[in-house]
Amino acid sequence: MGQAWAVAVGALLAVFGLGSIVFPRTVYANFVWHYFWGPVYADAHGWSYAAWADGEQVRVSSSDVASGMGPVAEPGYTIYSEVGYAVILIVMLVGVALLLRRLDIERYRRLFYALFPFVPLGGALRVLEDANNVLPAEASAFALDYPANTLFISPLIYFTMFFLTLAALLVALWVHRNGYADTYEYPLAAMGTAMLAATLAAIFALAFTTEGLSPPRLEFYPIITVLTLTFATVATGGTWALLERFAPEVNEGTGYIGLVIIWGQSVDGVSNVIGLDWYDELVPVATADLDPKHPVNKFVQDFTGQVLPESITAVTGDAWTFLLVKLVAAVFVVWVFDEEIFEESPRFTFMLLLAILAVGLGPGTRDMLRATFLV
Template sequence: MSDLIERIGIGRAWAAGVALLALVFGLGSVLFTRTVYANFVWHYFWGPVYADAKGWSCAAWANGEQIQPQSCTNVPAGMGPVAEPGYTVVSEIGYAVILLVMLVGVALLLKQLRVERYRAMFYGLFPFMFFGGALRVVEDVNNRAAEVRAEQLASGVPPAEATGVLIDYPLNAFLISPIIYFTVFFVALGALVAAVYLSRHVISQSYEYPLFAIASAILVVTLGYLGWASATKEFVYFYPQVLVAVLVGATICTAGVWYLIENVKPAINRGTGLMGLVILWAHSIDGVANVVGLDWMTYLTGRANLTGKHPVNRFIVDVSGGVLPAYLDAFPFLIVKLVAATFVIYVFDEVVFEDSPRFTVMLLVAIVAVGLGPGTRDMLRATLYV
């Protein structure tokens, strides 16, 4: 197998593998629509996104009509599979595989572009990790606007005077997890290519500087929209104490774990260096945001706590809920995030970087993104209470 890949080239082998997967699922969906598309692709991947984009609690396949059933728990068998917004174990595994394949593709692209200074790329892409979470909150604001509009119309408010929805289906599907990860991925990829071009043909700076500038500008525009929404929309709030609690809490957790690593077992971080600190902080944001959003909102804002979206998160909270007090239900999730981040730092040692620095850094970018993206979303969603 390795001889075959060497003969045709790893880039062509990757493209052929992706094309083969697309062909298998494409033809399978056409020839065996019910089995391949409805019961697998739609049920686990597109159905949850469709239901979320429509603002439904669930969606039924119904021979391709995709309708909202009267009851999500008692759907006639003839309507086919039923999908609910959010993730399942199957979908999370599927998206992890897709992410890995995409990372390999990006690593190959970087080779073609002759991009080096991989650690610098890690920091240049950092604002995009915030951008993904902030962009998801744009959809949360949009969903809340749709709910308010529906309530106003039901109460007799004329359509012209009711609250408007910024983005409607199908465009809002690009802002819904997990499709939003692909949206951010391609935006970041475009920014990277543009930054490499600028560094070689326009400015006399390494590519990570224009990359960071482009990413920061996109992030500022997104945060600016959220700030405008909180200032002008009565259904969007602003609780700075929530933002402070998450940022300060995450920084304290990161500092504590980092201190232990540096003073008890510094060998853990010889490979990642300061990138290890970023990884810890990113996943601390995710863990602390869950504690604040799921357990502390009533204490900080006087409003009800939010709910978890991910299966692993919900499982941990459900299990700990029978043991710990209500204000600490999500605390074990924070511990899991810190332990997992520390383990990642330990695994990515000097040998891994020496063997494949390009792909290693891409993996670390993805690891930070899957922590800081959801963490930023949860933090801003709780701050704006949407």
């Protein structure tokens, strides 16, 4: 298994690494840069658009530029990048499963809960980088310049979080195996919680201790966080109650991990509904609702607006169906991961569930905090 994984990783590196060297225009500029690195580069510089321009990577005002400037990238995701990140995620999950086997780690359910704080931590760190683009350099000691800030931009932040979590796990194992703690899970959870608290404290510091600057500081609208967590919890509780009442077999495999999965996806769904439909009503200084950054979000919103009459969407908005999609997808995941899957491959199963939580709660945390602090 380990050799097969190494061969797969080597093949991916060879295709895109050597391909970028041998065919720099076709492979690197028109694919790797256009769909992967270009959006990161534009985001890291706070640009709306970046043009390839024979490798100079210049700022442009729109995606419509002269043909000689090559591909144009903008912050966010495309369908190509999302598929690519999904492939990278699967490869990384297999690698993590192999690593856990080598570290001789068991009790995966407890490991899942111990790693939970690291999921919103990733979203919070992303917001700290977002603030870095909004505030002037003298606003705080948290300011990062290019290329260091790319470590906190997707997809590199996933690698950053991987190595950060791995370091915390190794420290927790050392603490436990040297007799300083009864288990490794509690020290691991404590480190994740401490880092999450420190990151949130840094964001609050930017919001309340940078007056006198232009822009002076971040705004703070706690109603966004309160409504997001409240509605997400209500949606999760209602969904879980219906499952327990009418289809209890769905929850038999995952148990309360399934509840956490549904809640994480609900946070993502509700944060999108609030940001895309109700932001300008909830935040007085906002001139418009936020724009979807993921192709799937935009597709669901556009589809709802096309199917439902304007008389309905004028009242309900057109992003609420995204929450339904997230809930249905989460329930499907919980149903698929039955007891048989846990018994056959518990290590990989729990890593996959953690990844599913991360792709919901991570972006949901970022969207919620960005809207809360008007980043």
